[in-house]
Amino acid sequence: MPEIKVTPLGAGQDVGRSCILVSIGGKNIMLDCGMHMGYNDDRRFPDFSYITQNGRLTDFLDCVIISHFHLDHCGALPYMSEMVGYDGPIYMTHPTKAICPILLEDFRKITVDKKGETNFFTSQMIKDCMKKVIPLNLHQTVQVDDELEIKAYYAGHVLGAAMVHIKVGSESVVYTGDYNMTPDRHLGAAWIDKCRPDILISESTYATTIRDSKRCRERDFLKKVHESIERGGKVLIPVFALGRAQELCILLETFWERMNLKAPIYFSTGLTEKANHYYKLFITWTNQKIRKTFVQRNMFEFKHIKAFDRSYADNPGPMVVFATPGMLHAGQSLQIFKKWAGNEKNMLDVKMQVEYMSFSAHADAKGIMQLIRMAEPRNMLLVHGEAAKMEFLKGKIEQEFSIDCYMPANGETTSVITNPSVPVDMSLNLLKREMALGGPLPDPKKPRAMHGTLIMKENSLKLVSSEQALKELGLNEHQLRFTCRVQLQDPHSDSDTLHRIYTHLKSLLKDYTIQHLPDGTVMVESIVIKVSSSAEDANSKVLLLSWSYQDEDLGSYLSSLLKKGLPT
């Protein structure tokens, strides 16, 4: 029985270090290759020795697919490809390909330069790794090899985030990465067609949450910032995730515009500034509204938000500063924080930020159910979430959709048996004949059986009529015939007897073609019946039945029927 195996190396009943192995139709695929934010030791990266103890991964993996640029989904990629060793294809969307190396480099700098770790991947390794990346376009069907094909769908989590459909023959798996089913200020909602995968592997970060009104939280956030600014205070907002920073920038920018506020907003130079350029150039990946109006006004060209310089921290008057991770590690935000902390007018908006983030870019329980309805999977598999919450969602899914739901832990393998149909090439003559005979609508009470011969040659499967099969294989037909004589007492002339047989059979065999031919025979389908009388006794008749093997059942039936004589 063909089966699909799924083994999380990371993100199994856990958030972070997403890395999921899928074996489908003899192909092995790695989905995401992330790092864990919570660890600084070996547990930071997935345990690739699960795949092979010794040496490179190239022989064991057909491809690697990265869903989006967040480090918990791509942070281990250079380690995997350059240090463990993998030379096969790595797929990601264009925006991910563009932004991912920048985040990796940032991550490397913090780890190596600031924390002084050795034995970490180098800048050159990031570059070499990115050379192995093949960009994916949305909805493009990419043929990894002759059998394995992948297709990306919009996931709406961050710029360039994708869900991916992996297909081998008629077996398939969908991996969602992180996704969001409700459009936000700069991204659209995730979408997938009814692709009916054998397994849908979904994130479940907010498995038990139903999103309450985002507007309220936004209003709250803006109110607090506004109050602080009005008091002449300074606001420091740490932003950890790229993508969320842009969302907040747009929120503040529109608010500033509406309220006609003048206080400056700064974001750290470097990462966020650079990211904004990417957002401008990849505007086709944002939501409808931003795309529609970008010619008049590119949403990511902020009027009120400017790049930050260290010296600005001492400027008098109110201001808002976004602090990005690099900044935090560089101690910049700490400096600012120290400078500002003395004044109670100022506000450090940490809690707010965490709260905001935690409700933004992931699908909530409703969203996950919505995606299941869209894709109609045969099985469900949850990753990227906490075990207890997964358990709850698993119950809900199994109850609502009556499908199996799995939630393997790291290193644990889930096998799902698939039952694929076998594609064959059917001769058009045979198909047309059958369709014509069957009529436009099949009768469920009287199914019509069609017959043919399946020819299996190398990898081709052809279904043809038996006659054609003989011809194609260069075989001779062997005719098997039977002839049977039946004695009958019937005081009539030969031709009358024949006619009596005809009417007898006609009344019995309603569904068959019965013909009385002028040459003195009766034909039932292709069975020939002849009558002759014996020389001695004109009333003693001899019926001659002759049929071919193909009519064996009917022939056998007729011979025993006629032995019983004709009704008087």
Added chain:
Amino acid sequence: MKLYCLSGHPTLPCNVLKFKSTTIMLDCGLDTTSVLNFLPLPLVHSPRLSKLPGWISKDGAINLEKVKGDERQFMIHSQMANCLQLPELELLDLSTIDVILISNYHCMMALPYITEHTGFTGTVYATEPTLQIGRLLMEELVNFMERVPKAQSATCWKNKEIQRLLPGPLKDAVDVWTWKRCYSMQEVNSALSKVQLVGYSQKVELFGAVQVSPLSSGYSLGSSNWIIQSHHEKVSYVSGSSLLTTHPQPMDQSSLKNSDVLILTGLTQMPTANPDGMLGEFCSNLAMTIRAGGNVLVPCYSSGVIYDLLECLYQFIESANLGTTPFYFISPVANSSLEFSQIFAEWLCHNKQTKVYLPEPPFPHAELIQTNKLKHYPSIHGDFSSEFRQPCVVFTGHPSLRFGDVVHFMELWGKSSLNTVIFTEPDFSYLDALAPYQPLAMKCVYCPIDTRLNFHQVSKLLKEVQPLHVVCPEQYTQPPVTQSHRADLMLELQPPPMPYRRCSVLNLPFRRRYERVYILPELANSLVPSEVKPGISVATVSAVLQSKDNKHTLQSVPKPPPAPPSKKRKRVIEEPPVTLAHKPLLSGAVPLEAFLATLQKHGITEVKVEETADGHILHLQAEDTLIQLEEDGTHIVCDNNEPLRATLRDLVLRFLQKL
């Protein structure tokens, strides 16, 4: 399978393919050359044009004031109403079209005529750049047409009797009564709302019967060729394609392989002009004119080659010392076109994609705009009139010189020999375009840049991808009229290509022989294959065929429900078999010795063997039964002994192969 050809224009095709019960329109190009029959209508009243004499028939009986001209050529002086020649709309019922596949933004300009007033209810498929830039080009056309000063319309000349008498191209214009006005923005929006976006190599299922997929064609942003295929048949539709390295993603050639039919349109219109050479000439003429203190006018479309021209100028400006010369791009969609070009990273060539990864805008015109070297305006009104400095270079449309802001510049600069007009678009004959402006003092330079495949490239491509049959416009099957000796400027193929012209209906040479069906797992598991030849196995299949949404599946024949237990049990035997249980065909032969041995094993020992011409007759004396064994047949004659007959039957079957 049929192909209906609604346009005869080789680069603005409009064909309809009927394939496996689907009706697919391939492109709907709008041939705007018909506007060349009209006089341009400048914004400022032109006394020169209005003073042109009207046409008077030879016998003096007919005097048409609206048909103006001189000994060189006559043109229609009227409002630009009903000036566009559409694809043929009557050849088939357009409401039956299921889908329209668009290959590039130049080939969709007739879309509103097809989707809006024909009862069309289908879907249009195009890539995102094709849709967005196509929208801009349509918007520009509508804007130009609406801005043309309102004049009286002229219809008299369209009278067949009168048209017959008219001179020059007017006389030969066909179907003038069917010429239509330009569509409105409302119709454009409605038409484009029917577009469904697709990405390269995306597989789109049509009704489960056919799969269509766009492939990069390398000609313009988002331009595509299309594969239309089922599991066993493949049609490739090649429209404007290019192998030159310009801004778009390179052409995907390998996916065109193994086509049964390849429909080839959109080859270069300038087979003898080398695009690189033309680009060089363009730059040198431009620089020469500017240095001499003249202005340069470049009539062009607002998207496409202009991006390459700007890129070329970006590199050329400094070296040619043109750093201070203003470049103007005037079009209602100039800004949008420049902006849109920067956001389609996925659709660009590798070099440009790499720039986006930096992140930098892929096209250098962003820098030209930033440094104020290139300025764009929606029209000559407003800001442009106050900021305009000479000498300068102006890019503006429409390349036919009949409408759009270019008309103004022709009137303004035409009288001075210092100025130069450089034609880069290959769609219009520059002499025809210039005709109403003659006599002209301005210099005219013709450097048409057409990056589409030339005959040399296409024959190499076809050798590579090996289609069984090629269908193409008839123009490609003979050398151009003006260069009839150039046998290299035509397609020479074996078998020869099937030519089409406007209104042709071609029967495509297709022999469909197989269809993909799916055997459900339960049935598949029950099949018993047996090897008939080394490496070849067969299995007989009895199944129920289900056809739904053009997908066919085979499943096991359901077992008949067990006969209800009844007292008339004996009667049941007498019932005739309800359905004809199928018996397979047989193949092979029954070898005499082996068969005799088998008979013996079953206790049949008294066998008299008689040799005949074709084999043997076995007489089973004890049973009074005959078996006739021949190479291709076995005949069992057995009376009144059904069990024996059945045994003999099964013994014979042992030696035979069931099919």
